[in-house]
Amino acid sequence: MPSKKALVRRPGPRLADGLVTHIERASVDVDLAVEQWEAYVGTLRAHGWETVEVDPADDCPDAVFVEDTVVMYKNVALIARPGAGSRRGETSGVEEAVAGLGCSVHWIWKPATLEGGDVLKVGDTLYVGRGGRTNAAGVQQLRAAFEPLGARVVAVPVSTVLHLKSAVTALPDGTVVGHPRVVDHPSLFPRFLAVPEESGGHVVLLGGGALLMAASAPKTAELLAGLGHEPVLVDISEFEKLEGCVTCLSVRVRELYA
Ligand SMILES: NC(=O)NCCC[C@H](N)C(=O)O
Numbered sequence: 001m002p003s004k005k006a007l008v009r010r011p012g013p014r015l016a017d018g019l020v021t022h023i024e025r026a027s028v029d030v031d032l033a034v035e036q037w038e039a040y041v042g043t044l045r046a047h048g049w050e051t052v053e054v055d056p057a058d059d060c061p062d063a064v065f066v067e068d069t070v071v072m073y074k075n076v077a078l079i080a081r082p083g084a085g086s087r088r089g090e091t092s093g094v095e096e097a098v099a100g101l102g103c104s105v106h107w108i109w110k111p112a113t114l115e116g117g118d119v120l121k122v123g124d125t126l127y128v129g130r131g132g133r134t135n136a137a138g139v140q141q142l143r144a145a146f147e148p149l150g151a152r153v154v155a156v157p158v159s160t161v162l163h164l165k166s167a168v169t170a171l172p173d174g175t176v177v178g179h180p181r182v183v184d185h186p187s188l189f190p191r192f193l194a195v196p197e198e199s200g201g202h203v204v205l206l207g208g209g210a211l212l213m214a215a216s217a218p219k220t221a222e223l224l225a226g227l228g229h230e231p232v233l234v235d236i237s238e239f240e241k242l243e244g245c246v247t248c249l250s251v252r253v254r255e256l257y258a
Contacts, residue, residue, distance in 0.1 A: 003256040004207070006044050007066055007097055008249065009054040011037050014061040018242040019084055021132065021162055026241045033238035037064065040212075040234050040249055047206040047232070049252070052101065055093040062087050064239070065248040068115040068133075068163075069094040073126065073146045075257035077103040083113035083133030102256055106145050114138030117163030117248055122170045126153045127188075129164025157184050162243050168192075169203045169247060171211070171229065177201050177220075195220040202245040204252075206232065214246050 016028040041051050057063040062084070069091050071078045077098035079091050099105050108114045118129035119142065126146060128139050143153040161167050161182045168178035168189070176189040178201035186192040195201055200220025204212035210230045213221055221231035236246060 001256060003253055004049050005101065005253045005256070006049045006051050007054055007070075007094070007251040007253065008037075008041055008044070008051050009063050009066040009093075010034075010056060011064040012056055012058040012061065014058065015064060015238075015242075017061040018065075018244075019062055019086065020242060022160070023241075023243060028238050028241050030238075033064075036234070036236055036238055037249065040236065040246070043212060043232060043234055044206070044250060047208075047210055047212075049206070051250075052097060052253075054097045057090045057093050060087060060090045062242070063090045065117070065242075065244050066090075066094065067165075067248040067251050068117045070098060070251055071114070071116050071119045071126075071142070072098075072103070072251060072253055072255075073121070073151055074149055074255045075103055076145070076149065077105050078142070078145050079105060079107045080114050080116050081108040081110065081112060081138070082115050083135065083138075084115075087115075098253075101253060103253070104257075108138060108141050111135075112137035112141045114142060115163060116251065117165045117245075118158070120165055120169060120176075122174050122176070124151050126151050127156050127164060127168075128153055129158035129167075130155050131158030131161075131163065133163060154188065156188055159184055163248075165202065165247050166243065166245060168201050171203065171224070172205055172209065177203065177224075195223060199240065199245065202247050204246050204250065212246050214240065216240060
């Protein structure tokens with residue numbers, strides 16, 4: 001049944017110690033991050049999303065990046081097993097949240113690792129990034145969980161960024177968008193549109209043509225507005241310093257059962 005709920009998790013006090021892998025560390029203003037997070041959550045709500053706050057995991061600096069802890073397909077929540085050891089403590093609160101919503105709950109098991117930021121859903125196709133955080137066993141377990149339910153899993157090598165969705169996401173019509181510098185294999189996608197900014201490759205579909213995007217991608221917003229989309233920009237500068245994107249701050253739950 002269609003649902004319009006979104007999991008979010010408030011930034012914790014240790015946010016500034018979050019992991020940085022592919023960029024230089026810059027100091028994070030935690031108070032500003034909290035303000036930006038509240039504006040992000042407010043934007044989801046303004047577009048009709050009921051936000052569900054996952055319990056804090058304050059020992060885990062990266063817990064605000066809730067997308068990485070779970071993959072939703074239909075009414076099934078597949079709990080991730082983060083490739084980053086420091087992020088493994090984030091999943092228990094998410095298990096409780098998705099179980100509380102009535103999802104069927106499954107798990108990625110050792111030795112597999114998989115982070116939700118590596119999974120891009122376009123209709124029933126799940127593109128999965130095989131990179132620094134998701135290993136081959138993670139790809140196999142994703143297939144075993146979701147192909148019997150009707151998904152097709154397509155593995156995509158990721159080398160220059162943290163996750164597949166740090167490179168690409170998809171527009172409402174299924175066109176995959178990304179900056180060519182960080183997309184290793186654009187030909188793997190049936191329709192690919194190159195955008196002028198790296199953060200322009202990150203869109204969250206809000207419904208009704210609205211696209212939640214980072215304020216750091218104004219040229220891409222203009223390009224997409226010119227194609228008939230409705231970009232809604234939010235400033236997430238403090239999360240970008242930790243390699244976060246608009247996608248990673250929420251998990252939309254769109255097909256709850258009953
Ligand atoms: N899905 C995402 O884009 N997640 C961003 C995670 C950033 C965090 N600092 C990390 O390295 O795990």
